[in-house]
Amino acid sequence: MSSASLAVAARPHPDAARVAALSAAIALNLAALLILTRPLAPQALALVHRLTTVPQVVLIEPPPPVPQPPPIELKPLPHPPPMPVRVQPHPDVTPPVATPSTEGTQPMPVVTPRSATPGDTGTAAPVEATLAYRSAPLQFPLQALRQHLQGTVLLRVLVDETGKPVQVEVEQGSGHLLLDRSAREQVLAHWRFQPAMVNGHAVRAWARVPVNFVLRNL
Numbered sequence: 252m253s254s255a256s257l258a259v260a261a262r263p264h265p266d267a268a269r270v271a272a273l274s275a276a277i278a279l280n281l282a283a284l285l286i287l288t289r290p291l292a293p294q295a296l297a298l299v300h301r302l303t304t305v306p307q308v309v310l311i312e313p314p315p316p317v318p319q320p321p322p323i324e325l326k327p328l329p330h331p332p333p334m335p336v337r338v339q340p341h342p343d344v345t346p347p348v349a350t351p352s353t354e355g356t357q358p359m360p361v362v363t364p365r366s367a368t369p370g371d372t373g374t375a376a377p378v379e380a381t382l383a384y385r386s387a388p389l390q391f392p393l394q395a396l397r398q399h400l401q402g403t404v405l406l407r408v409l410v411d412e413t414g415k416p417v418q419v420e421v422e423q424g425s426g427h428l429l430l431d432r433s434a435r436e437q438v439l440a441h442w443r444f445q446p447a448m449v450n451g452h453a454v455r456a457w458a459r460v461p462v463n464f465v466l467r468n469l
Contacts, residue, residue: 377409377455378447385414385443391464392433399466400427404434406460412453414444422459434462 395401402425409418419439424431438460447456 375454377457378449379457380447382408382410382414382444382447382456382458385445386441387438387443388441389434389437389462392429395427395429395433395464396466398429400430401464401466402426402430403464404431404462406434406438406462408438408442408444408458408460409455410444410446410458411455412446414446414453416442416444417455425464430464434464438462 392400404421404425405423407420407422408416411417416439419435421431421435425434442460444458446453447458448454
C-alpha cells in the first residue's frame with residue numbers, strides 16, 4: 252500500500268491589520284452612540300419617572316355625624332324676697348301762704364261823682380273807695396319758694412261796675428320784682444270785688460289792695 256499524505260486544511264492566520272480596523276470601527280461606533288444618547292438621558296429618565304409615577308386616589312371617609320345637643324330646659328329664676336320699704340315720716344311743715352291782706356290798708360276817700368253837664372259823654376270818672384273781695388285766689392310763685400322770697404305788695408286796682416279788675420298798678424313793691432309781677436298778674440286775671448256803689452248804682456272805682464307773700468315755715 253502506497254503511503255499517501257493526508258491533506259490537512261490549513262487555517263488561515265488572522266490579519267492583524269483587519270482586526271485593528273474592525274476594533275477601531277467598533278470603538279468609533281460606541282463613542283458616537285454614547286455621544287448621541289448622553290443628552291437624552293435626563294429627558295428619558297424624567298419621562299420614565301412621569302410614566303411610572305401614578306397618583307394614588309385616597310378615599311376620604313366623611314366625618315361622623317355630630318350628635319344633636321340635648322334640649323335645654325329653661326327654669327324660671329327664683330324671685331328674690333321683697334325688700335321692706337321704709338317710709339320716712341315727713342315732718343309737719345306749714346305750707347307757704349299768699350293771701351290778700353288788710354294790714355296797712357289806707358282807705359281811699361270816697362269822691363262823689365260830678366253831676367253830668369251838657370257835652371258830657373255820659374261816662375263818669377272812677378271813684379276811689381275801699382272794696383270788699385268776692386274771690387281772691389292767690390298762689391305762691393314756685394321760683395319765689397325756691398329762693399325763699401317773701402314780702403307785701405301794695406296794688407292800686409281799677410274795678411269796673413261788675414267787680415272785675417280792669418287795670419292793676421304796683422303802688423308799693425315788696426322788694427322782689429318776681430313777687431310784684433306775680434301779684435299784679437294774678438289779681439288782674441282771677442280776682443273779683445264788690446263794685447263801688449254811688450246813689451244805688453255800681454260805678455268804676457280805684458282801690459288799694461295789699462297782697463302778702465309769707466313763708467310760715469321759716
